[in-house]
Amino acid sequence: MRKLVERELTSEGPRRGGERSKGRRSVTVNLGESTLSWLHARGHIDDRLFQAGEILRRDFERAQLSANVTMRWDPVRVKTTGDQGLSATERQVAAKQRFDGAIRAAGKGLEDVLWRVVCAGEGLPEAEKGLGWPARSGKLVLKLALDRVADYYRIR
Incomplete structure (x- = not known):
């Protein structure tokens, strides 16, 4: 998804007569670009680490671990061709198990x-x-964590 918007940035300058002056400028931001894709596009992480991060994010979203604002009204059993005929709840549980396993594989202190x-x-x-x-320091630690997650997901 490529959604470009203008954002205004403000920065406080040096004091002039006891008051702080404010400098303003605007930048174009792609709302569809994640931090991970930004790092990958600029060569800070390789394809393997990027793929591991994307799979982890996908499992996080499929497990519905983020805050919910409403109730789900899905039927109990959904007929599908993929996912070995699992219901939505079963797919959610499987994603949660994969996510938890990947976070455990990253190790203590790296999950944050x-x-x-x-x-x-x-x-x-x-x-x-x-x-x-x-x-x-975050980029180095993130790369270590993603490397362990890539091993967990068996990405070569």
Whole structure:
């Protein structure tokens, strides 16, 4: 999905007479681009790590682990050709099991950055700040976590 919008950025400049001056500029943002796809497009992560992150995000979404705002009214059994005839609930449970396994495979201390960047869509600077990490450390830790997730999903 490619949805471009203009966003205004404000930055506070140096003090002038006791007040902070504000500089303004606007940038074009692609709302369909995730942090993971941004890193991949610029060569910061390879295809294997990108694929692992996308599969993890897909399992997160299929397991419906994000906040819900309404009730589901799906029938109990859905006739499908794929997913070995599983119902929606069974597919959701299977996705949750895969997601939990991938997070466990990443290891203690790495699941936070995976969830924040891959599932919640936070940028690396925000994730680093939220986790209390030094600036520019998130990319290295994210790559380690994605490598373990890629091993879990058997991506070569």
